[in-house]
Amino acid sequence: MQEGRVVMIVGNGEVPEGAAAMIDTADLVIRFNDCRSIGKGGSKTDIIAVCNTGRPALAMLGGGRWKTSDPVRQAREIWSVRSGAKFAAMRAGLAATHPDLDDFCDDYTAGFESFARATGRKHRAVPAETQERLERDLARFEPSPYVVPSSGLVAVADILLNAASSGDRIVLAGFGHSGWAWHPFAAERRYVDALAADGRLRRLDQSISSDLPQGA
Incomplete structure (x- = not known):
C-alpha cells in the first residue's frame, strides 16, 4: 500500500447515514462476500474478501x-x-463438537482463484498465521466458546499485519459485530475498540467523517 491512503473496510452491517460519499472517495475500499453494503455504503469496490469455505x-x-x-x-x-x-485440520474436531457443521471446512479457494484468473484479476490467500495471531489477540478479551473469528475480523487483522503502511488511515464501517452464533462477536467488538483506542483504526461515523482526507 502507498503511504497516506484512506482504506475503507466495509462490512455488511449498518452504515451511518451519509456514509456513501465518504466511502466512495477513499483510496481503497474493501467489501465482503455478497457486498450487501452496496448502496447506503457506497458503490466503489476495489477488493472483495470472501469466506472461501463451506456454504457461503x-x-x-x-x-x-x-x-x-x-x-x-x-x-x-x-x-x-x-x-x-487450517480448516482441514479443524474438520475432525468439529465432527465431534459440531456435527451439524459437516461442510464447514470444505475448501473452495481453488474455485475463487480460477475465477479470478479467468477474469483477469488478482487472487490472494490470507495466510493462516493471520487467523492464528488474531485468535491469540482475541484471547485477551475472554471470548465465549467459538468456532472461528468472523471473516471480516480476519480481513481487518490481515490488513493491519500485512498490508497497511504506517501512514494509512484504516477506517471501518458496517461492522455491527453480530450474526452467526459461533463467531466471538462480543470479544471482536472489544478487540476493535482496543485497536481504535490505540489509534490503529477508526470507525466511520458522523463525528469523524469530516476530518478524513479525500481519497484520490
Whole structure:
C-alpha cells in the first residue's frame, strides 16, 4: 500500500447515514462476500474478501449471480480469507463438537482463484498465521466458546499485519459485530475498540467523517 491512503473496510452491517460519499472517495475500499453494503455504503469496490469455505463459498461460486454482480465486476482483487489447510485440520474436531457443521471446512479457494484468473484479476490467500495471531489477540478479551473469528475480523487483522503502511488511515464501517452464533462477536467488538483506542483504526461515523482526507 502507498503511504497516506484512506482504506475503507466495509462490512455488511449498518452504515451511518451519509456514509456513501465518504466511502466512495477513499483510496481503497474493501467489501465482503455478497457486498450487501452496496448502496447506503457506497458503490466503489476495489477488493472483495470472501469466506472461501463451506456454504457461503459454494453459494457465491454457483449459479453465477455473485460472479456477475456490479461489485464483483468492479473489484480488481479477490481475497480468500480462510486458510484451506487450517480448516482441514479443524474438520475432525468439529465432527465431534459440531456435527451439524459437516461442510464447514470444505475448501473452495481453488474455485475463487480460477475465477479470478479467468477474469483477469488478482487472487490472494490470507495466510493462516493471520487467523492464528488474531485468535491469540482475541484471547485477551475472554471470548465465549467459538468456532472461528468472523471473516471480516480476519480481513481487518490481515490488513493491519500485512498490508497497511504506517501512514494509512484504516477506517471501518458496517461492522455491527453480530450474526452467526459461533463467531466471538462480543470479544471482536472489544478487540476493535482496543485497536481504535490505540489509534490503529477508526470507525466511520458522523463525528469523524469530516476530518478524513479525500481519497484520490
